[in-house]
Amino acid sequence: MQKLLITLAALCLVVSCQFNYNEGISKNLAGFAVQAYCNNTSIPLNNCGAPCNQNPKGLQNFLEVKNTTTSTRAILGYSPDNDAIIISFRGTVDLNNWGADLSAAWYNYPNLSCTGNCQVHTGFFTNYQSIISQLKSNFLVLKANYPSAKVYLTGHSLGAALATLSLPDIYSWNGNKQLDAVYHFESPRAANQAFANWLRASNFSVYYGRITHGYDPVVQNPTSWWPLYYYHTHFEVFYLNFNNQPKLCPQAEDTTCGAQSIYTAFNPADHMNLFNWDLSAAGSLCS
Ligand SMILES: *[C@@H]1O[C@H](CO)[C@@H](O)[C@H](O)[C@H]1NC(C)=O
Ligand SMILES: *[C@@H]1O[C@H](CO)[C@@H](O)[C@H](O)[C@H]1NC(C)=O
Ligand SMILES: *[C@@H]1O[C@H](CO)[C@@H](O)[C@H](O)[C@H]1NC(C)=O
Ligand SMILES: *[C@@H]1O[C@H](CO)[C@@H](O)[C@H](O)[C@H]1NC(C)=O
Ligand SMILES: *[C@@H]1O[C@H](CO)[C@@H](O)[C@H](O)[C@H]1NC(C)=O
Numbered sequence: 001m002q003k004l005l006i007t008l009a010a011l012c013l014v015v016s017c018q019f020n021y022n023e024g025i026s027k028n029l030a031g032f033a034v035q036a037y038c039n040n041t042s043i044p045l046n047n048c049g050a051p052c053n054q055n056p057k058g059l060q061n062f063l064e065v066k067n068t069t070t071s072t073r074a075i076l077g078y079s080p081d082n083d084a085i086i087i088s089f090r091g092t093v094d095l096n097n098w099g100a101d102l103s104a105a106w107y108n109y110p111n112l113s114c115t116g117n118c119q120v121h122t123g124f125f126t127n128y129q130s131i132i133s134q135l136k137s138n139f140l141v142l143k144a145n146y147p148s149a150k151v152y153l154t155g156h157s158l159g160a161a162l163a164t165l166s167l168p169d170i171y172s173w174n175g176n177k178q179l180d181a182v183y184h185f186e187s188p189r190a191a192n193q194a195f196a197n198w199l200r201a202s203n204f205s206v207y208y209g210r211i212t213h214g215y216d217p218v219v220q221n222p223t224s225w226w227p228l229y230y231y232h233t234h235f236e237v238f239y240l241n242f243n244n245q246p247k248l249c250p251q252a253e254d255t256t257c258g259a260q261s262i263y264t265a266f267n268p269a270d271h272m273n274l275f276n277w278d279l280s281a282a283g284s285l286c287s
Pocket of ligand 4: 169
């Protein structure tokens, strides 16, 4: 397994920050982000090929959180390879149609510690709310069973947006203790700038990164300009391709990172590639 640790000290606009990217943890979490698309019976068997081989011991104490009405799903479990509790949100099963039936209108974020008109994506937040009580009880089961384990959070696509929205709650269920890693992949925007600033300043996780790849159009939606003014929440780790080192962009919105694609060409296939694994074959990956 290729391991790469990059440290970048940078002055951020909102807070002074040091941005550490741990590619080893990121790749392990990408494996679990893919696995959230696999069906129930195949997950404990850990038989999805390369993504599953990232974490050969799979998930113990596997738990599934699911709402069929909203098609929202997360998988949880304890990973012996990482000595961590894993929470991984699934994207939409129809990955190319993730936004079609979800409202991008604003929803007032209910946590009062987020001040200054914090707003989130109504569709994503509604989906998240539809599993929040199951998520909490299952997370607390794992916390009780593995009290000293680390806590890792991930997701791909819509699942990445759900991971972002769940982060403040998981932090609170974790006893207001920092998570150990939050790496998510090809996320659409999930909130406005007030929420993004709050999330960033709250420093809810030791490692945090928003991994993007190539010219993925999903990462540019909903748009950051009129009339929506959506805003990404955190640092970007941009892979032009997965054969070279990523570019680390400490600003939440940086036109020299993945956002460069708005000035060139979109390539939807880039959304379906994580570390050179072909997610368009995700269903068959898990058989
Ligand atoms: C679920 O996985 C099993 C093998 O573990 C496979 O036989 C079955 O076809 C899968 N079902 C779906 C709906 O993908
Ligand atoms: C999936 O597995 C979990 C954990 O083993 C279980 O609670 C849940 O009922 C299963 N769901 C289905 C649809 O089989
Ligand atoms: C699933 O989501 C729907 C719509 O938000 C909600 O009415 C329902 O109570 C949820 N089901 C469960 C089991 O939480
Ligand atoms: C609001 O977020 C904070 C983290 O900043 C958390 O500790 C607190 O429990 C949250 N409050 C509610 C009501 O969810
Ligand atoms: C965020 O948390 C990390 C790890 O605990 C710490 O090293 C860093 O100083 C914190 N950053 C800020 C701005 O508080």
